[in-house]
Amino acid sequence: MTNWTLHHGDSLTILPTLTTPVDAVICDPPYNSGGRTNSERKAQSARGKYVSGDAQHSLADFDGDNRDQRGYTYWLGLVLAESYRITRPGGSLLTFTDWAQLPATTDALQAAGWTWRGIIPWRKPISRPVKNGFRRECEYALWGSRGDPLRHAPTIYLPGMLEGSQPRGSNRVHITQKPLDVMQQLVRIAPAGGTVLDPFTGSGTTGVAALTEGRKFVGIEASAHYADIARERLAAV
Amino acid sequence: MTNWTLHHGDSLTILPTLTTPVDAVICDPPYNSGGRTNSERKAQSARGKYVSGDAQHSLADFDGDNRDQRGYTYWLGLVLAESYRITRPGGSLLTFTDWAQLPATTDALQAAGWTWRGIIPWRKPISRPVKNGFRRECEYALWGSRGDPLRHAPTIYLPGMLEGSQPRGSNRVHITQKPLDVMQQLVRIAPAGGTVLDPFTGSGTTGVAALTEGRKFVGIEASAHYADIARERLAAV
DNA sequence: CCGGGCGGTGAATCGGCCC
DNA sequence: CGGGCCGATTCACCGCCCG
Numbered sequence: 001m002t003n004w005t006l007h008h009g010d011s012l013t014i015l016p017t018l019t020t021p022v023d024a025v026i027c028d029p030p031y032n033s034g035g036r037t038n039s040e041r042k043a044q045s046a047r048g049k050y051v052s053g054d055a056q057h058s059l060a061d062f063d064g065d066n067r068d069q070r071g072y073t074y075w076l077g078l079v080l081a082e083s084y085r086i087t088r089p090g091g092s093l094l095t096f097t098d099w100a101q102l103p104a105t106t107d108a109l110q111a112a113g114w115t116w117r118g119i120i121p122w123r124k125p126i127s128r129p130v131k132n133g134f135r136r137e138c139e140y141a142l143w144g145s146r147g148d149p150l151r152h153a154p155t156i157y158l159p160g161m162l163e164g165s166q167p168r169g170s171n172r173v174h175i176t177q178k179p180l181d182v183m184q185q186l187v188r189i190a191p192a193g194g195t196v197l198d199p200f201t202g203s204g205t206t207g208v209a210a211l212t213e214g215r216k217f218v219g220i221e222a223s224a225h226y227a228d229i230a231r232e233r234l235a236a237v
Numbered sequence: 238m239t240n241w242t243l244h245h246g247d248s249l250t251i252l253p254t255l256t257t258p259v260d261a262v263i264c265d266p267p268y269n270s271g272g273r274t275n276s277e278r279k280a281q282s283a284r285g286k287y288v289s290g291d292a293q294h295s296l297a298d299f300d301g302d303n304r305d306q307r308g309y310t311y312w313l314g315l316v317l318a319e320s321y322r323i324t325r326p327g328g329s330l331l332t333f334t335d336w337a338q339l340p341a342t343t344d345a346l347q348a349a350g351w352t353w354r355g356i357i358p359w360r361k362p363i364s365r366p367v368k369n370g371f372r373r374e375c376e377y378a379l380w381g382s383r384g385d386p387l388r389h390a391p392t393i394y395l396p397g398m399l400e401g402s403q404p405r406g407s408n409r410v411h412i413t414q415k416p417l418d419v420m421q422q423l424v425r426i427a428p429a430g431g432t433v434l435d436p437f438t439g440s441g442t443t444g445v446a447a448l449t450e451g452r453k454f455v456g457i458e459a460s461a462h463y464a465d466i467a468r469e470r471l472a473a474v
Numbered sequence: 475c476c477g478g479g480c481g482g483t484g485a486a487t488c489g490g491c492c493c
Numbered sequence: 494c495g496g497g498c499c500g501a502t503t504c505a506c507c508g509c510c511c512g
Contacts, residue, residue, distance in 0.1 A: 030501090031501060033501075033502095046501085049501075049502075050500090050501040050502080065501095096501095098501065099355050099356040100353075102339065102340070102343075102356070103339070103340035103343050103344070106339075106340045107340070116337075117370065117371075118336055118367075118370070118371055118373055119336040119339070119375070119377075120371050121358045121360075121375055121398070123358075123397075123398060124500085124501090125489080125490055125491085126489075126490050126491070126499075126500055127397065127488095127489085127490090127500060127502095128486085128487065128488075128489095128499095128500060128502065128503075129394045129487050129488045129489075130355075130394070130395075130487090130502090130503070130504090131392055131394070131486095131487075131503080131504065132386050132387065132388055132389050132392060132393055132394075133354065133355070133380070133386055133395060133426070133503095134354075134355055134357050134380055134395045134396065134397055134426075135394070135395065135396060135397030135488090135489095136355050136397055136502080136503090137397030137398060138356070138358055138397060138398060139501070140356075143370070143371055149369050149370055150369065151369055152369050155368055155369060156369055157366040157367070157368070157369075157372065158367075158370060158371045158372065159371065159372060160360075160364065160371055160372030160373055160374030160375060161358070161360060161374060161375060165490075165491075165500090166500075166501085168491075168492075168498090168499075168500090169492080169498095175501070176501050189370070189371075385504095394487080394488070394489095
């Protein structure tokens with residue numbers, strides 16, 4: 001019996017069909033950011049917005065990054081509400097966001113029923129400088145829970161911030177890929193042996209981290225390209 | 238001629254009387270946080286919420302920490318709007334907040350007319366662990382500007398996050414005192430020789446940082462106790 | 475016809491990390 | 494140990510359009 005499942009399809013279509021309860025939801029939605037104006041946000045592809053230099057030619061694009069802020073909040077609220085439904089009482093949510101969408105993401109999280117419990121900054125040492133200003137070198141994971149957080153046995157203490165650079169070169173398979181050790185810290189919010197759900201699996205780093213840390217994994221990925229990659233990586237663990 | 242001024246009184250009373258333009262506003266308002274419910278927030282004093290152990294007996298209390306979230310947003314919006322009024326075009330705002338008030342603080346900042354430009358996390362290595370959860374070891378400075386940020390000569394590049402523990406022992410004179418080197422990084426957003434305004438001066442660390450970094454300083458402090466301390470520290474630079 | 479604002483296009487900036 | 498590469502964008506410049 002395998003300890004992971006990967007669904008291929010849109011999150012808002014797949015989530016309502018799921019019935020098995022999970023212990024934690026960890027998700028990294030498209031940020032719908034990267035542009036000062038609506039027209040900029042909507043016109044560019046994710047690859048055009050976020051990837052510079054040679055990497056443009058080798059990494060696949062992804063959809064769903066063209067909403068304005070109201071649309072983003074509403075859509076993410078629906079995804080998080082469906083995730084809430086199948087989460088056990090005491091289970092946790094971790095959702096990534098950049099600085100510009102952080103407040104809107106807290107709205108979506110709370111609208112979906114989660115209790116907001118904190119912010120975990122993720123520092124990326126490799127980042128562009130900003131002329132006459134402060135470097136933007138962090139993204140943020142927001143922590144929520146369904147009721148009071150689960151008690152773990154033994155009790156765990158998790159870090160208040162994370163640090164790590166994106167995978168580079170041939171290790172990099174997705175535009176917005178997270179470092180494995182960052183995700184390994186986060187999946188520990190689910191109890192050992194528990195199940196982690198990731199509605200935006202991408203290349204599957206969350207799933208790989210869940211398996212290496214002794215948690216089960218359920219993933220959803222809309223792109224056939226990335227679903228294949230994730231399946232390969234999960235099978236290899 | 239001295240390069241600093243300290244006004245004693247309430248910010249919302251003093252700010253409208255100021256006319257000299259400033260280059261940057263750096264402020265650390267009472268967070269009105271520290272409690273999951275309204276009644277918890279309003280019942281406790283700032284000292285009861287933020288100070289533990291022996292320090293309770295030796296540090297003075299401060300007022301203005303008992304607003305609910307709507308009241309906080311509105312009140313902070315007024316302060317930030319008055320600060321905006323006397324800030325030169327291209328000048329910057331940096332305002333501190335904890336995780337729970339971060340979204341409300343971005344609302345107040347933008348309502349006051351500032352363009353929101355980013356989040357600078359401040360990591361406090363000395364912080365309490367959280368049982369079965371993620372440590373809360375960061376506070377956040379929000380960066381805004383009046384129009385496009387000032388150009389500096391020479392061009393400067395500021396860090397994307399800050400690190401430093403609160404002063405301890407006899408160096409600690411205020412409940413929510415910031416480390417000097419953290420404030421020295423932040424005041425550099427004002428051009429050399431420019432003026433920094435701090436509407437909540439407290440023990441005056443922002444002012445000391447401004448002076449040591451070659452900036453002028455204008456402060457406002459409501460408590461006579463802390464205004465005296467700040468005056469002493471500023472005079473000593 | 476001049477000035478300013480908006481929008482689109484393209485080049486880039488420093489520091490960490492890898493080879 | 495040094496050189497080169499790259500980054501979940503932003504800045505700067507240049508048209509165009511409108512008042």
